[in-house]
Amino acid sequence: MAVEGKLRAAIVGSTGYGGVELIRLLQSHPKVEITSVISSSSAGAPIEEGFPHLTGIVERSLDGVDPAEIAGRADIVFTATPSGVSAKLVPQLLEAGLKVVDLSGDFRLKNGADYEQWYKHPAPADAYLEQAVYGLCEVFGERAAGAGFISNPGCYPTATLLGLIPAIEAGWIKPDSIIIDAKSGVSGAGRGTSLMVHFAEINENLKAYKINKHQHIPEIEQALSEIAGEQVTVTFTTHLVPMNRGIMSTMYAGMKGSYTEQDFVDLYRKYYAGRPYVRVRDAGIIPATKEVSGSNYCDIGFAADARTGRITIVSVIDNIVKGAAGQAIQNLNLMMGWEETLGLGYTPVYP
Amino acid sequence: MAVEGKLRAAIVGSTGYGGVELIRLLQSHPKVEITSVISSSSAGAPIEEGFPHLTGIVERSLDGVDPAEIAGRADIVFTATPSGVSAKLVPQLLEAGLKVVDLSGDFRLKNGADYEQWYKHPAPADAYLEQAVYGLCEVFGERAAGAGFISNPGCYPTATLLGLIPAIEAGWIKPDSIIIDAKSGVSGAGRGTSLMVHFAEINENLKAYKINKHQHIPEIEQALSEIAGEQVTVTFTTHLVPMNRGIMSTMYAGMKGSYTEQDFVDLYRKYYAGRPYVRVRDAGIIPATKEVSGSNYCDIGFAADARTGRITIVSVIDNIVKGAAGQAIQNLNLMMGWEETLGLGYTPVYP
Amino acid sequence: MAVEGKLRAAIVGSTGYGGVELIRLLQSHPKVEITSVISSSSAGAPIEEGFPHLTGIVERSLDGVDPAEIAGRADIVFTATPSGVSAKLVPQLLEAGLKVVDLSGDFRLKNGADYEQWYKHPAPADAYLEQAVYGLCEVFGERAAGAGFISNPGCYPTATLLGLIPAIEAGWIKPDSIIIDAKSGVSGAGRGTSLMVHFAEINENLKAYKINKHQHIPEIEQALSEIAGEQVTVTFTTHLVPMNRGIMSTMYAGMKGSYTEQDFVDLYRKYYAGRPYVRVRDAGIIPATKEVSGSNYCDIGFAADARTGRITIVSVIDNIVKGAAGQAIQNLNLMMGWEETLGLGYTPVYP
Amino acid sequence: MAVEGKLRAAIVGSTGYGGVELIRLLQSHPKVEITSVISSSSAGAPIEEGFPHLTGIVERSLDGVDPAEIAGRADIVFTATPSGVSAKLVPQLLEAGLKVVDLSGDFRLKNGADYEQWYKHPAPADAYLEQAVYGLCEVFGERAAGAGFISNPGCYPTATLLGLIPAIEAGWIKPDSIIIDAKSGVSGAGRGTSLMVHFAEINENLKAYKINKHQHIPEIEQALSEIAGEQVTVTFTTHLVPMNRGIMSTMYAGMKGSYTEQDFVDLYRKYYAGRPYVRVRDAGIIPATKEVSGSNYCDIGFAADARTGRITIVSVIDNIVKGAAGQAIQNLNLMMGWEETLGLGYTPVYP
Incomplete structure (x- = not known):
């Protein structure tokens, strides 16, 4: 057949x-x-x-x-x-x-x-x-080549790690200062039925949940610690937003120097050069979740604050695509040595 | 280039x-x-x-x-x-x-x-x-072959006409009894700004508008009249639903005989045989707008009522795809003699 | 206590x-x-x-x-x-x-x-x-006075009957021509959990359900038949709209004469004179569900169509207030001989 | 009159x-x-x-x-x-x-x-x-008594300040560590028309905006600095959530000691004792925006994290009530020496 x-x-x-x-x-x-x-x-x-x-x-x-x-x-x-x-x-x-x-x-x-x-x-x-090879394609993609068993990253970790790793690797941010305020559409909660996903409970509502208790925390810390070469511990909050698809991680960290937004843009563009599914947006542009909806993109933007010495990093994905099925297929392509984009295409569905 | x-x-x-x-x-x-x-x-x-x-x-x-x-x-x-x-x-x-x-x-x-x-x-x-060739592909598609100028149908007329024409052509419904209760997502109103499309005015709201005054009425009547061979006049209401995409036409007509839902399913499946983008759903199944979202499908379902002698026909499309851009490309394919599905694919985005 | x-x-x-x-x-x-x-x-x-x-x-x-x-x-x-x-x-x-x-x-x-x-x-x-006294306050309110047991009307019947009864009683519309296209927010489905009310299934979606099979049909027909003095049978469709609150009944009927929208406004205002919770809107104005949200109002508007000889009547309520709890309290007030508005107030919550 | x-x-x-x-x-x-x-x-x-x-x-x-x-x-x-x-x-x-x-x-x-x-x-x-008397009722309420001119606080500052001030005053958190991740429904953007509030742009979308540039920042810092007795500078991000009403401020700060959630609950309940419109929720309970919708409440919850030494504080209000019109009336009541709750009632609209 x-x-x-x-x-x-x-x-x-x-x-x-x-x-x-x-x-x-x-x-x-x-x-x-x-x-x-x-x-x-x-x-x-x-x-x-x-x-x-x-x-x-x-x-x-x-x-x-x-x-x-x-x-x-x-x-x-x-x-x-x-x-x-x-x-x-x-x-x-x-x-x-x-x-x-x-x-x-x-x-x-x-x-x-x-x-x-x-x-x-x-x-x-x-x-x-x-x-198991941890399949965060743009960071550990070379490990997937020829592998027989990939563990596909979680949705929150994908958005979060892609937003933090280049700065961690460059040593531009203080690893012990990282705070992650994450927000997700409801499809991330799965298709099981419960009062928590009842339309009338979610619509016109915004909820925080599992603060500092989400099972994606050790996954994020494991990868950050590997990159940083030291144990990294993060503060991590998840929120449920009345929409079907999309994750936004708004991330805060103290900078180790006086970096500008353009510095971050340049650093990240260099890090992700040649990777088709990360779009580092121009300085001053913050991506919204709908701008990647239905696609395999992770879009990243920056706001540097000289007043506080902190960088704010915003990273968005479609939780079901780059945060699940899309990255799984991307991993398949890497495993097989195929072009990374097969079956994935590019253009988000808008609106 | x-x-x-x-x-x-x-x-x-x-x-x-x-x-x-x-x-x-x-x-x-x-x-x-x-x-x-x-x-x-x-x-x-x-x-x-x-x-x-x-x-x-x-x-x-x-x-x-x-x-x-x-x-x-x-x-x-x-x-x-x-x-x-x-x-x-x-x-x-x-x-x-x-x-x-x-x-x-x-x-x-x-x-x-x-x-x-x-x-x-x-x-x-x-x-x-x-x-101008009126490009309702599944009905007048053969006129598009080789044409140089296609007038692409409106979103409401596409959903409505595909839902009514086989029954009109078969003479199963009374042309003077047709009532169309149509509902659309907000993208159908375009991207221009106005209070009418302000989020806080649309969200948690349902509005009827342009009752019996919508400019798609003569388009619907022109096509129905051609098929019926007599002047057809319809009652037509449009509603704005708090969603981005999707049109549903719920249509009511008096039946000329004692037809069952299965009769309608069989009639429509015969009419649309070989047409990839109309899905006549099984008897008893009524399609929802999300089931065609992001795709070029028009899905049609029926409820026949022996108590009143009326048939209720429900037809759904994605207003931006089958109701606009998708059908435009389908028309291009027909003009050029290409396979009808090029560039259009099949699978709706869900959820 | x-x-x-x-x-x-x-x-x-x-x-x-x-x-x-x-x-x-x-x-x-x-x-x-x-x-x-x-x-x-x-x-x-x-x-x-x-x-x-x-x-x-x-x-x-x-x-x-x-x-x-x-x-x-x-x-x-x-x-x-x-x-x-x-x-x-x-x-x-x-x-x-x-x-x-x-x-x-x-x-x-x-x-x-x-x-x-x-x-x-x-x-x-x-x-x-x-x-049991059927407690449709603006129609059968006098029966509630002194009663010990009220059966509170359903949400769809409340919106529908208040929209149809004055015209039926006046003999202005043909009882056998009535088609009711009703739409409801999701709270009407109750707080029980099921896939049908899962946020990701309802959001960005419009569904028709229970066409001609809804248990509110005999309730509507019983009241209309009593008013009409003859058996009335209706076509009735319900839809689930991605919003929490609100019902709209869009109703269609053949007129027995050449009535204008203003004629209907005058008729209904006379019928509902002195009743604080029905607002018959000016000719040409069609109410939206948000305009009654959180309140006990039923708002009604008309579109008369000389082309087809049909009247379109739009009636909106908040399904949890006038369609349930609010009307129950209104009935309590009538039972006790209190002012009809106690505990109910007026102003809708907007937006 | x-x-x-x-x-x-x-x-x-x-x-x-x-x-x-x-x-x-x-x-x-x-x-x-x-x-x-x-x-x-x-x-x-x-x-x-x-x-x-x-x-x-x-x-x-x-x-x-x-x-x-x-x-x-x-x-x-x-x-x-x-x-x-x-x-x-x-x-x-x-x-x-x-x-x-x-x-x-x-x-x-x-x-x-x-x-x-x-x-x-x-x-x-x-x-x-x-x-002008800055009318944050639960903090500076005594200044309003007898005043002739009140400046009503902003929506974001109300949620944020009520969530931070008791901890600042008690000296439990480090003033230079405060990060505020705020989210608002769309009514906060006003009723003016623009692409930014177009339904199809907001729905199924989450946007961050004005990061570190929002005009509510100096208002927040002015009040915190007065309470702290030193200049406080905050990191402040605002997001637009696809809902009509509601603000959530998710706030992060380093703790100066090993406080538990119950410690915070006790501290805040003591601070807000006798104030009808702040509800300090039980330890472990995080409020959602719908739980205060349509009401004048500000609800506050806590998550203390021993791993990082940080407290996460979640504060929710209805932006149009406690964040605008409701607090304005509360201020009127304080100005006039009336009971604080006149015209405001209690019960949120749910769902």
């Missing part, structure tokens, strides 16, 4: 927003053929039952989760499964000889004890944590 | 939502190269000044409106200009030897007097009104 | 939007003291746990549902309970000697068989259906 | 959101009679033309701006006018013997040079700047 010469991909977790976005994007990937869409909860049902927008586009029923069967149908698996589920499933898929890009948080932390503290699940075996 | 073998396209009206959506879609059209983006009001400015989401994607300044210059740079022009502007500009573009797809309403009505009554502008010369 | 001279009120169903709005409005009612807020599911919990906005305002825990206990604490009960629950509870409350205003649909239909067909629950005993 | 014994109030700037909210709230004030609603731009027009929700409630035409005439009709004037306009008008009103509560920013800064730097208008004369 597979198209000759194409990589056969399976998607596990096809009833969530990350899974369905993988379907949308892979539909236009020239070197990939989706050969299985998998859901443990809805196996056997036509996919359009849960996602009517796919009517006539994906005409297949959802498959069940059986690693051996998957290995017969696919070369690579995207696991867009909840935390705790991937921890158990991914080792089986790897043992079955499949390549894996995991979109859960289960393999992002190198230290299993950290995982258990923040995620409240048993950690996967250390061997798998070591094997 | 043009890519060899590609059709060179210019877009006039690049500071509106229709124009910028043409840019987004044409970016991925394999046979078209955008060679000029034109704005009378912002000539000389970089396009990203008004549309920051295009930063790094469309790196050109806006050109002015000079038909001779355009003819030197382009083979076809999309005019996404306001009513009254196209009436004057399009004849000049045609005289300069350009192909034109006009997205304004200026050339949709065959009778200039009707135009002047509903649009309150002087009508274009009859010769141009006659020459 | 009760304030001397005040009527003691209990609210059952205090964890839903109707119940909590009763609390908001009754807080400022000069002749009523809330003496119990009751929830079967959350008895014992502080009310601010579920509704943090009431922190420091309503400092009591939720009571359980025990009719005898309620009778000891209250003179009147508002039952904002789901369909099927009121059917069982209200008779017990009445037997315990309490006055009742029921906000569920369980006692609105005089014919138990109709109830069972549309609501799919066993109907209450006929004696209770007969005893 | 005035009601005997009531204070006669005029409102200047009745075509903006602050002015119209003053009308809503004063409608239910037992000791105030609105005797003039004034607009320079729309004098002579019925108020319902611009604000249809007031149809039948405020049946008067808008008056022009003539201080002598106003003095004949009113005892007190609320000036909800743009910056620069109040600077000229208020002195004339004061000279005419009127009491004034000014909602613009023109009289908040004691130093005229600061005003000119941040507001880019000529400053009012120093005598007026000195005379």
Whole structure:
């Protein structure tokens, strides 16, 4: 059933927003053929039952989760499964000889004890944590080349790390001064039902949640610490904004020198030179979330304040694309040695 | 500067939502190269000044409106200009030897007097009104083949006509009983500023406007009358819904017989057989606007009521895609004899 | 604990939007003291746990549902309970000697068989259906005076009936031609969780649902038939709009004569003379839902169409106020012979 | 025409959101009679033309701006006018013997040079700047008693200062470490039309703006410096959130000791004891903006982080009520020696 010469991909977790976005994007990937869409909860049902927008586009029923069967149908698996589920499933898929890009948080932390503290699940075996390549493409992209198992970064960490790492690496900001005020659209909370995502509770409302307790904190600190060469601890707040898509990280740090906005623009443009999906905006221009909506871009802007000696960095992504499915495909392209942009295109959907 | 073998396209009206959506879609059209983006009001400015989401994607300044210059740079022009502007500009573009797809309403009505009554502008010369092919692709698509001048249908008429025409043609509904209750997202009002589109006035609000006075009424009646072979007069209400994109036409008509929903599904599927962008949904399934968002689809569903002898037909489109830029490109493809789907793809953006 | 001279009120169903709005409005009612807020599911919990906005305002825990206990604490009960629950509870409350205003649909239909067909629950005993006074204040208000048991109208029926009844009574419209295209904000769906009310599914979306199948249809037809003196059957569609509050009924009917908008304005103003909560808007003015938000108003506007001989009537309410809690309090005032406006005020919240 | 014994109030700037909210709230004030609603731009027009929700409630035409005439009709004037306009008008009103509560920013800064730097208008004369009482009710309320001229605080400063002052006064946080990440609904941008407030530009979008450049910065620093007894300089970012009402200030500061959330709760509850409109929430509870919507409350919550030694303080208000019209009325009540809550009530509108 597979198209000759194409990589056969399976998607596990096809009833969530990350899974369905993988379907949308892979539909236009020239070197990939989706050969299985998998859901443990809805196996056997036509996919359009849960996602009517796919009517006539994906005409297949959802498959069940059986690693051996998957290995017969696919070369690579995207696991867009909840935390705790991937921890158990991914080792089986790897043992079955499949390549894996995991979109859960289960393999992002190198230290299993950290995982258990923040995620409240048993950690996967250390061997798998070591094997997993943390796929922040623009920073660690060269590690993905030829890899068989990618741990796809979280949505908040993607926006945050891309906004902080060049300044950390250059030693321009004080690592112990970093405060991250992050805001997300509601799709980031997943498609599960709860009062927290009820329309009438979210609309005309702005909520802060999990202040200093979000499970993305150790992921951010792990990467920053590696870059800084010292332990970095951050203050991190997340907010829920009444919109479907988009993350903005507004980041504050003390500068170690008298840098201007243009200095930061130049530094970041040099750091991200040749990377198609980071747009360092001109000095004085602050990106808005809609300007990357539906696309794989991360846009970054700066405001330097001589009065306080602080830099404010604003980084925006589409949480389902660059923060999940898009970066997963970007990682696939890097794994396979393909052009980084295959299946991803460029132009955001506006408005 | 043009890519060899590609059709060179210019877009006039690049500071509106229709124009910028043409840019987004044409970016991925394999046979078209955008060679000029034109704005009378912002000539000389970089396009990203008004549309920051295009930063790094469309790196050109806006050109002015000079038909001779355009003819030197382009083979076809999309005019996404306001009513009254196209009436004057399009004849000049045609005289300069350009192909034109006009997205304004200026050339949709065959009778200039009707135009002047509903649009309150002087009508274009009859010769141009006659020459213009009304590009409702799934109904009059064969007229577009080889044409040099297409008048692209309005957003409300597209959703409405695709929902009514098969039943009218089959003689299943009473032409004098048609009531159309239409609802649109705010992008349909354009990007001009006014209190009517102020966020705080639209959000948490639902408004009806232009009841029985909307300029799309004669366009709908002209097409229905041609199909019915008799004068059709409709009741037509438009509403503004607090969302960016999407049109829903909820249509009511008395049935001439005892038809079921399945009868309608079968009739419409036969009518639209082979047309990739109309999805007639299964009996009992009513499409929602988000299910076509960002795509060129028109989805149609039915509810037949034996108690009243009426059929309710629900038709949804993305007003900027199938209701404007998408259908314009579909018309281009039909004009050129290309595959209907080039540059348009399929999968809606969800959520 | 009760304030001397005040009527003691209990609210059952205090964890839903109707119940909590009763609390908001009754807080400022000069002749009523809330003496119990009751929830079967959350008895014992502080009310601010579920509704943090009431922190420091309503400092009591939720009571359980025990009719005898309620009778000891209250003179009147508002039952904002789901369909099927009121059917069982209200008779017990009445037997315990309490006055009742029921906000569920369980006692609105005089014919138990109709109830069972549309609501799919066993109907209450006929004696209770007969005893219940259908509390559409501006039409049947005199029946409420001195009554002990009011069945509060549904949200859609309130907007719809107030918009149609004067024209039906005057014989100006054809009863068999009525088509009602209704739209509601999401709070009308209640506070229960489901995918249908997930923010990311509703936002940027417009859905039609329950076409010709909504349980408010027999309620509308029962009242219209009584006024018309003949059986009236309507076509009725409901839509879910991405906003919290508000209902708009856009209604279409064939006129029996050549009436103008001003004729309708005059007719309706005469009909509603002296009623503080219906605002018949000037000819040519169509009300929007936000113009009544947070208030007990029903605003009505007209568009007469000489071309088709049809009248379009637009009626808007706040679904939680005039469509539920506000009208319940208005009914209380009428029952007690108090001024109709006590506890209700006037000014909508804008924006 | 005035009601005997009531204070006669005029409102200047009745075509903006602050002015119209003053009308809503004063409608239910037992000791105030609105005797003039004034607009320079729309004098002579019925108020319902611009604000249809007031149809039948405020049946008067808008008056022009003539201080002598106003003095004949009113005892007190609320000036909800743009910056620069109040600077000229208020002195004339004061000279005419009127009491004034000014909602613009023109009289908040004691130093005229600061005003000119941040507001880019000529400053009012120093005598007026000195005379103006800065009306942050819960902090400087005793200064309002008997005053004739109140400068009403800005929306961002109200949320921010109420959230920071108790900790500053107690010496628990480091004044040079304060970072304020503020977010506002769109009504805060006023009712003027611009692309910035176009629905399709704001909806599904999150924007940061005026980073470190907002004119509310010197107002915040002036008050904090007075409390701290030293110059305080803050980092301040504002964001535009796709909702109508609401401000959240998320504030970060280094703690001078090892304080817990409960310590902060206790400190703030002691500071705000007896003040009806500040709700210090229980430890671990973070308020959301909807929980104060339509009300005069400021709700405050805390998250203390032992890992970083920082406190995160979240403060929410309704920007049009506590951030403008509500606090203006609260100031009126304090000026007149009335109960602080007259005309203001308590219960937020939810949802």
